[in-house]
Amino acid sequence: MKDFFSAVIILLLAINILASADEKSKQNNKTIVELIDKEKLTKLIKERKGKPLFLNLWATWCVPCREEFPSINKLAEELKDVEFIGISVDFPEEVDSKIIPFLKSQNAKFVSFVNGFEGDEELINTLDKNWNGALPATFIYDKAGKKISFLEGKKSYDEFKKEIEKARKK
Numbered sequence: 001m002k003d004f005f006s007a008v009i010i011l012l013l014a015i016n017i018l019a020s021a022d023e024k025s026k027q028n029n030k031t032i033v034e035l036i037d038k039e040k041l042t043k044l045i046k047e048r049k050g051k052p053l054f055l056n057l058w059a060t061w062c063v064p065c066r067e068e069f070p071s072i073n074k075l076a077e078e079l080k081d082v083e084f085i086g087i088s089v090d091f092p093e094e095v096d097s098k099i100i101p102f103l104k105s106q107n108a109k110f111v112s113f114v115n116g117f118e119g120d121e122e123l124i125n126t127l128d129k130n131w132n133g134a135l136p137a138t139f140i141y142d143k144a145g146k147k148i149s150f151l152e153g154k155k156s157y158d159e160f161k162k163e164i165e166k167a168r169k170k
Helices: 002-028 038-046 063-078 092-105 120-127 157-169
Strands: 034-036 053-058 083-088 111-115 137-141 147-152
Touching (some): 038 053, 038 120
16 A cells, blocks of 8 residues: 555655646747837847848738738748847737737747837837838848838748848848
8 A cells, every 4th residue: 555655645746747838839839029119129130140130020910910920920930140030019018919910810939029119100210210110021130230121011931031031141
């Protein structure tokens, strides 16, 4: 009987350890979307660490944004020497209800932020004063943080790749 209780205790400990490890694994795979403001975005663009930057602004309600997302995801998976960042312009309070579910449904391969700027004008002016704010919008920077391309509207895999190549050569 003593051996039986020892075996049960060992089994319960093993189950507890496995459950704990599984929970940690789930936490590590958790999609996190943080606020980005002018200071963070400016730093992200300037501090390139030897990689070009592909910066895509999108929203869950924007049909063309959702349509081009798989192409961006594919490029992010293929081009490890380029940093891919998304900025959702959905409301920050929609992170859990809309943004994260969308990113998970797409199996997003890159980091996404949510717009934390004081207003849309501040975001627009930080990226390009000539941009009218239409989505989707993609900005591609070279390794030094110099803007190489601005793409407005839905683009294809090939269109993105062509513009990325310009930044990779700089």
